[in-house]
Amino acid sequence: MPSETVIATFYVFILAAFLGYQVISRVPPLLHTPLMSATNAISGISLVGSLVTAGAHQTTVSAVLGFIAVVCSTTNVVGGFVITDRMLKMFKRKTTSATKENSE
Amino acid sequence: MRTYFIEFSYLLASILFILGLRGLSHPETARRGMHLAEFGMAAAVIGTLLQREIISYEWIIAGLLLGSTIGLAMGVWVPMTAMPQRTALSHAFGALAASLVGVSEYYLHGAKLGEFRMCAIGFEVLLGSLTTTGSLVAFGKLQGLVPGTPLVYKGQNIFNLSLLAVTIGCFILLLFYPGVAALFYLMLGLAFIFGILLVLPIGAADMPVVISLLNSYAGLASAATGFAISNNVLIIAGTLDGGSGFILSIVMCKAMNRSITNVLFGAFGNVTEKAGAASAGDMREAHLEDVGVQLAYARQVIFVPGYGMATAQAQHALRELANTLEDRGVTVKYAIHPVAGRMPGHMNVLLAEANVPYSQLYELDHINPEFPTTDVAVVVGANDVVNPDARDNPQSPITGMPILEVDRAKLAVVLKRGGGKGFSGLENPLFYKPNCEMLYGDAKDSITRLTQAVRQA
Numbered sequence: 365m366p367s368e369t370v371i372a373t374f375y376v377f378i379l380a381a382f383l384g385y386q387v388i389s390r391v392p393p394l395l396h397t398p399l400m401s402a403t404n405a406i407s408g409i410s411l412v413g414s415l416v417t418a419g420a421h422q423t424t425v426s427a428v429l430g431f432i433a434v435v436c437s438t439t440n441v442v443g444g445f446v447i448t449d450r451m452l453k454m455f456k457r458k459t460t461s462a463t464k465e466n467s468e
Numbered sequence: 469m470r471t472y473f474i475e476f477s478y479l480l481a482s483i484l485f486i487l488g489l490r491g492l493s494h495p496e497t498a499r500r501g502m503h504l505a506e507f508g509m510a511a512a513v514i515g516t517l518l519q520r521e522i523i524s525y526e527w528i529i530a531g532l533l534l535g536s537t538i539g540l541a542m543g544v545w546v547p548m549t550a551m552p553q554r555t556a557l558s559h560a561f562g563a564l565a566a567s568l569v570g571v572s573e574y575y576l577h578g579a580k581l582g583e584f585r586m587c588a589i590g591f592e593v594l595l596g597s598l599t600t601t602g603s604l605v606a607f608g609k610l611q612g613l614v615p616g617t618p619l620v621y622k623g624q625n626i627f628n629l630s631l632l633a634v635t636i637g638c639f640i641l642l643l644f645y646p647g648v649a650a651l652f653y654l655m656l657g658l659a660f661i662f663g664i665l666l667v668l669p670i671g672a673a674d675m676p677v678v679i680s681l682l683n684s685y686a687g688l689a690s691a692a693t694g695f696a697i698s699n700n701v702l703i704i705a706g707t708l709d710g711g712s713g714f715i716l717s718i719v720m721c722k723a724m725n726r727s728i729t730n731v732l733f734g735a736f737g738n739v740t741e742k743a744g745a746a747s748a749g750d751m752r753e754a755h756l757e758d759v760g761v762q763l764a765y766a767r768q769v770i771f772v773p774g775y776g777m778a779t780a781q782a783q784h785a786l787r788e789l790a791n792t793l794e795d796r797g798v799t800v801k802y803a804i805h806p807v808a809g810r811m812p813g814h815m816n817v818l819l820a821e822a823n824v825p826y827s828q829l830y831e832l833d834h835i836n837p838e839f840p841t842t843d844v845a846v847v848v849g850a851n852d853v854v855n856p857d858a859r860d861n862p863q864s865p866i867t868g869m870p871i872l873e874v875d876r877a878k879l880a881v882v883l884k885r886g887g888g889k890g891f892s893g894l895e896n897p898l899f900y901k902p903n904c905e906m907l908y909g910d911a912k913d914s915i916t917r918l919t920q921a922v923r924q925a
Contacts, residue, residue: 393804395495396816432531440539
């Protein structure tokens with residue numbers, strides 16, 4: 365790997381770390397559980413690596429490993445986003461649903 | 469042209485992920501943010517599928533279908549009370565995926581890997597494997613499959629640290645001799661074992677820290693994958709995940725006034741009698757009708773939920789009680805300690821599920837000054853987070869931990885399953901204070917009966 369690429373990758377890493385710190389420290393404790401499940405879903409982006417491993421089909425072993433990896437990361441992506449949305453839907457400022465609750 | 473399109477999809481995904489997380493800074497914008505992130509994920513996946521390296525799609529389609537089915541089933545059916553377990557399990561999945569991609573890369577290229585890629589793959593496999601097994605143990609503890617108490621034996625820390633040293637030794641040797649496959653698989657196996665041994669000695673009450681830390685490792689494993697296959701979106705998303713887990717671990721540690729090292733190697737929750745200074749006096753059992761009257765005629769009531777509320781699934785009953793009180797003109801607030809429950813934000817989610825508006829949920833610093841003017845504070849299955857020893861007794865193992873000052877309320881009512889000690893095994897002097905009354909029994913049941921008592925008052 366050319367050294368320029370290596371250096372560029374480190375730039376990306378460091379900048380992402382700074383940006384991540386800024387963005388994430390603004391998340392209120394109220395939303396810490398959704399935050400964790402959201403970052404989990406997002407880091408399911410390792411699906412990208414898994415897809416290439418599974419699809420390049422160089423050997424059966426790598427294809428099987430890739431297949432398991434695809435299953436794991438897809439589970440995280442889909443499950444993570446669905447659960448995060450389910451949680452966020454519940455957070456309400458006022459009891460707007462109080463009337464709805466009574467009518468149920 | 470195709471390469472530009474693929475790279476553009478990754479860039480778009482990175483931007484949308486960051487905007488998505490930024491949306492989480494407020495509950496009103498959070499859902500919209502997550503939709504952006506979902507869109508970003510879809511873009512990245514479509515971009516990847518167009519890559520020339522991918523020549524066959526059977527495995528991919530099968531994997532995507534199976535994963536989506538499992539993910540959707542979990543997403544729809546997992547109850548909110550089981551959120552900590554699910555999170556632990558998803559850390560295991562994410563880390564396993566990263567680890568397997570690393571193993572496959574090594575299997576294919578082995579000795580031909582340069583130092584840089586070998587280093588990245590080493591990190592990926594090391595972090596990925598130990599996070600996989602560590603998260604599975606955490607899952608077992610949270611689900612009750614593995615005893616929640618710390619599992620300790622003599623020389624444990626020395627044994628674990630030597631194991632870690634050997635594992636890292638293998639990793640360093642691999643950088644010089646990437647062709648020696650035995651080293652790689654030895655490192656892989658040891659990392660799996662180390663993950664188990666790392667989490668076994670940690671008590672269930674410390675799970676908020678452990679989950680956050682494993683979150684961080686899983687993210688960093690993804691980032692390392694990005695380094696190994698030089699893919700920027702992987703690096704960015706992995707770093708965001710890793711950073712978020714790291715920040716949360718620090719927040720959790722601060723909320724317990726302990727260091728990460730202490731959590732990992734301190735085997736907390738195993739404290740025996742020695743530290744808890746025998747408290748004088750007796751615990752007073754509350755009379756249900758009296759408490760009902762006190763609540764009904766209070767001006768302000770603060771509820772303090774803990775893990776006991778989650779185990780008893782009492783959040784809906786609690787909301788019912790709060791509604792009844794509010795109908796009578798009582799001001800109701802909820803005090804949330806950062807480490808109440810088994811994962812960061814656990815209580816907030818459960819209360820939101822029960823339709824409690826988030827404007828009624830208060831953090832430590834905002835609610836503590838209000839306890840002295842509060843008529844009744846009701847502790848629902850919390851213990852250590854309301855232990856006044858943390859504030860008053862410098863000898864206490866939890867000294868310095870910020871607490872909810874329930875003991876300063878005019879009346880504190882503690883809902884508890886039995887007379888036993890809390891998770892840490894410490895005596896709680898709060899229970900012996902003259903302004904404290906105990907209400908034994910299942911939390912949900914007690915709350916339902918309290919609601920009836922309030923209605924009759």
